[in-house]
Amino acid sequence: MNTESFVNELKNLLSNETKDIVVSETQHGKSKAKAFRLWATIDPKNIHGVVRKISLLQKDPHFSVSSGTDLGNEIELLYHFALNYAKPKSQVLLTLRVKLPKSSPVIDTITDIIPGAEISEKEKREFFGIEFRGLPPGNAFLDESLAGVHPWRKDEKGASKFAKNIHNGEKNG
Amino acid sequence: MKRVHQNLPKISTMVKRMADNEKKVNIPIGPIHPALKEPVQIEVSVSGERVTDVNITLGHVHRGIEWVGTRRNPIQTLYIAERVCGICNICHPMAFCIAIENAANIAVPERAEYLRTIFAELERIHSHLLFLGVAAHEMGFDSILHYTWLTREKVLDVVEMLTGNRITKGIMMIGGVRRDISDSQAEKIRAAMDYYEKVYGKMCNIFLDDKTIKMRTRDIGFLSKKDALRFCAVGPTARASGVKKDIRQDYPYAAYPDIDIEALTPEFLLKETRGDVYDRVVMRAIEIKQSIDIVRECLKEMPSGPIVSEPVLQKLLFNLKQVQGEGVALVEAPRGELIHYIKMEKADAPSSWKIRAPTYANLHVLRTMLIGSELADVPVIVASIDPCMSCANRAIIADKGALLYQEKLRELCIGKTRRLRGATK
């Protein structure tokens, strides 16, 4: 399947879920080959279903990582997928965006479809305090003693309170 | 005598301990262990010598780099990105630059794309040579360790000649690169590539023919193609299992679209792809050859023109401050797919930055590889995914009895770089 038709098919698939789809192209090299990036915002409730549908279009979708931003009242969570891979100049980078309310940041895990997402989801659980339904317990990064601290949040749960004394810790103490 | 008597019952505990070894013992490999060059805790349960369970804990050296990056301007962060890893210090700043260029819609000059490609491939050669040495060291074959690390010096010298530094090169800039390659320098690179062609031949001899290497790496640490796909393995680890994922081929960036790159599998040199440790070792040797070809091709095809889109840093920073948007970049680092995501909201510092280094993805498959293997094979298997580590040590032969302090060492360093660069100026 060539890249343009794959992008169109992906757009059709996602158009049932959301109206907010952005396709961007970049060009590299002398040959100006195109690289496609798709950005789509979806409802957090549907994440499992959407990933399931994607996995029908591309068997074993390549999950790169999930990243996130603290937007104040919400946490923005992005899932980066590489699809249509293992063929020359064909890959499409799909980013699914979900916004979770900070009061109850809960979302379904996708590790049952893509087991390779486990470390990434655990990281989001520890660093943003997002609860993944169905993700096995246990920390991958932070020490248990840091329970309740979510470093990448920009509110009182974040890491700023630890950062205050970085420079004068050793010298004064 | 009384003391001895008091202690006597303990012998029974000792005997019991010897008997218990038949059952189940937890062996902590890491966070600090001679086999690991980087803190990660792999706790293996063994019954006799066979591994029955594996538990991996990360985060011992989590430095909060992403958090730091959201408190500095993009050019300052670029240098932090370079210090994510001691080896991939072209790939990280390059991915960071591409992500920002993507967010801010900056077009990179063609010559800069080619220069980036050359630097990235030189880095791949040095990283893979380093890996081959480490893999040999894990199986106790130190002669190969010393040979590969000796040959690696040549590419580091070339890098020092081009950038002024061996390890943290400081060559990437948002919108291009900071230094050009002159004709005489290109000539030196070509000579180095001829040298590595010979090294590759010798490497093939060693790794294809040596019996003890095969004894220690064949048919251990299997990763099936199915598991590699399910667990999203990346880079040489995935390719050695027959998955033809390679960002340079699938999603080309920099100058890679102009060069027809094919994702190689061990079948390039071997009859079949088994997905064992041996395949992963040979995979690295094959990719050295591929990198040599890419560097040659880039030197031949390199267009002329500017090397950076905006040479004035103040102007660049001002422009970046106006940017509202997000960018994401995929780069094929020596160990596999590297992804940087960045979000900019008209502020000095980016509001979010996420790095995903290849080892992060490959750790999933480690468990699959380790369970059922022998304890003696654990270090070799762990090393075979090439967990990223930094190494910037080297020896200096000084006059007998002379002690070298920081100033003197710095002077010697600068002198060496001048020598290397002077020869081509």
Next chain:
Amino acid sequence: MTPIFIVNAFGLMLLAILIALILNGVERKVVARMQSRIGPPILQPIIDIKKLLMKENIVPETAVKWVFNTMPFVAISTALVFFLYVPFAGQNALLKNQGDLILVLYLLVIPPLALAIGGFASGSNFASIGAQRELVLMLSYEFVLATIVFSLSWLYSVTTPNMPVFSVDLEARPSPWLIVGPFGTVGILLLLITSLAVMPAKAGKLPHDMSEAKTEIADGALAEYSGLNLALLYITQALRTFGFATFIVFLFFPCNIEQFFGFDPFFLPIFNFFFFLAKVFAVMFCSVFIVSAVTARFRIDQASAFYIFTIFTISLFGLLLLILDFFIGGQLYALFG
């Protein structure tokens, strides 16, 4: 036990330690040059020992303390007593009339055994696994070693009627090469090869250093040792290498230099001493230096199979050739003129 004997014995032991450590330094230097490295100074092992003696002797809490602390002394004392029974430095052994080859074989076994017991007693998992490997390896190669010794003893028993076959007396022992025909020469050559193959395992060197395996189990049985204990064990390791090389030299090349050249009797001991060192160096060069530079570490199952099947078969073949040489060799040679 005259005072002279005690002085002599102590002098010999000190000399053995010194030679063993310097040979260890030579080994590190030679292997480094083979790997195109610069390598440490030749006296580095002595500097290391000096440093270890200054360090604190730490005993882990989980250890069975008295076993843990005794074993290094057991190891080093048996490794040293070995030199009182085996002709060494071109001179006959001090206790040549009190012991025989069987005793020497046992003396060779005790140091690794003590090391393994110390490893079990230290309570560390790494040490336990290292100790297990040491024992498994020992079970694999001791059989081969016994075959070699008994083959040679059988040879002496049938060719040299009045000789006590297990004697460690240098003068009573003719060179084995001189008392056999062509078949027998090949047989002894095979036995020599097998004994050289046992050498790396006896010395704990590559490719059979899996009981220490730094990158796998963090020095194995040595993992928990420090300070004085570790210094003693280091010396023991060096003595084991040197001792087994001496043993091979005694079994296969017992001749002294006066059998080839005439020398002033006054200087003879000195020449004999250097001739002996040259022989030991040659044995170590073939079996340890080169081998450890060109091999990877075996797994314990591979090492075990290597000794029990490959090397044991070769040694049996060697014995077979010796037997063939003695019983029907003469007729065969007559047949072929």
